[in-house]
Amino acid sequence: MRFSIYQVSRKGGREKNEDRMGYCYTREAGLFALADGMGGHPEGEVASQLALQTLAARFQREAQPGLDDPPRFLHESIVAGHHQLLHYATGRGLVDTPRTTVVACVIQGHAAYWAHCGDSRLYLVRGGRLVARTRDHSYIELQQTMAQVVPLTERVNRNVLFTCLGSPTRPVVDAAGPLLLQPRDRLLLCSDGLWGALSDSVICEQLAAAAPLSDVVPELVEQALRSAGAGSDNVTAIAVEWEGADERVPGAAVSTDELGDQVFASTIQASLAGEAAPVELDDAEIERSIREINEAIQRSAQRKP
Numbered sequence: 019m020r021f022s023i024y025q026v027s028r029k030g031g032r033e034k035n036e037d038r039m040g041y042c043y044t045r046e047a048g049l050f051a052l053a054d055g056m057g058g059h060p061e062g063e064v065a066s067q068l069a070l071q072t073l074a075a076r077f078q079r080e081a082q083p084g085l086d087d088p089p090r091f092l093h094e095s096i097v098a099g100h101h102q103l104l105h106y107a108t109g110r111g112l113v114d115t116p117r118t119t120v121v122a123c124v125i126q127g128h129a130a131y132w133a134h135c136g137d138s139r140l141y142l143v144r145g146g147r148l149v150a151r152t153r154d155h156s157y158i159e160l161q162q163t164m165a166q167v168v169p170l171t172e173r174v175n176r177n178v179l180f181t182c183l184g185s186p187t188r189p190v191v192d193a194a195g196p197l198l199l200q201p202r203d204r205l206l207l208c209s210d211g212l213w214g215a216l217s218d219s220v221i222c223e224q225l226a227a228a229a230p231l232s233d234v235v236p237e238l239v240e241q242a243l244r245s246a247g248a249g250s251d252n253v254t255a256i257a258v259e260w261e262g263a264d265e266r267v268p269g270a271a272v273s274t275d276e277l278g279d280q281v282f283a284s285t286i287q288a289s290l291a292g293e294a295a296p297v298e299l300d301d302a303e304i305e306r307s308i309r310e311i312n313e314a315i316q317r318s319a320q321r322k323p
Contacts, residue, residue: 019046020261021125022271024231025285026239030211030250036062036118037209037254038070040286042077045277046084049077051122051286052256054138054209056182065116065184067287068106069099073122074286083279088124089193092133096120096183096191100135103184117184121152121207124195125260130205131195136182139213141206142197146226148218150197155181155190199260204231211251215242231257 029035036055041048053069055062076095077085085091099120107115119136132140137154153159157178181190204225213221216238224238235257242253277283 019043019048019125019274020272021048022231022259022261023050023257024235025256026236027254028239028243028252030243030246030252031248032057032252034063035252035254036066037211037252038063038066039207039254039256040070040074040284041256041258042074042081042282042284042286043272043274044081044083044282045274045279047077047081047088047124047126048258048274049073049081049122049124050205050207050256050258051120052138052207052209052254053118053120053183054136054211054252054254056117056119056136056179056184059114059117059184060112061116062118064106065103065118066120068102068116069096069118069120069183070286072099072102073120074284078282078284081282083277083281084126085124088126088129088131089133089195092122092124092131093191093193096122096133096135097189100183100185100189104186107184115184115186117182119179119182119209123205123207123258125199125258128198129196130199130203130260131193131197133191133193135189135191136179137210139206139208139210141208141218141221141225143204143206143222143225144200144202146222148222149203150194151218152192152194155179155192201260201262203260204257205260206235206255206257208255209252211246211253212238212242212255214251215245215253225257231259 025039027037039052041050051070051073053066055066073095119138121134121138121140123132134152137156140152142150183189227234235255239253243250
């Protein structure tokens, strides 16, 4: 398996950058993921980091060296990240939970699989054409879809999501794949700081350029920052160019051919400073965390005048 990759995160006009990204790989499979901690809730940077840690820890355990069922892995790992956030909040007595969006992609064999929750996106471009894009879990995207059936006049804020990780309710996780890849296919995972400032056509055009990812991705990010101006959101992107599973392509940035069965490489931080790695939660612990969070929210609401 051979691929080129480039990742970058820039702080816009926000107080801090709560975006996180990273990738892991074995000889036969690669995991690429991005999370965007949500403002208006505590510790967004913890939420995004913990979501990625959970994905990486489960990938390391299950990719031996390939995944038995990539769609199941993605769905279960994203939901597991949600449960980790509930566990984190209840363990610290937080009234509100840290929350995050997430998008993740697995490449295995000749195919790509992906899943997401929230409005962090995945784009797949082939030969200058947009082949696939995730659909945001936002009321504005839902409104635009429903408007084709029932005309709607009231506009809603594009930033308002109806699901995310860390909410007291079970997250909505949409998955896609397998999609067979061709050499030179490019996949982009990005936060809303990128796609909110640039149109799909601009993103697609830039990704389709002949230049290497190390030129294309930084320019996309800078273009988004310039377009959004002083009030820019944080802009984070991780892009992958598929080189192939069998053929040997000179110059590929990453080649996994020579890795042993038990070798695992990762750019995702293993744990938060001072925090233990994610733990496996049983059903009783999950239900208790959800119940305690809901009870804390109700108590807080009752105290408000």
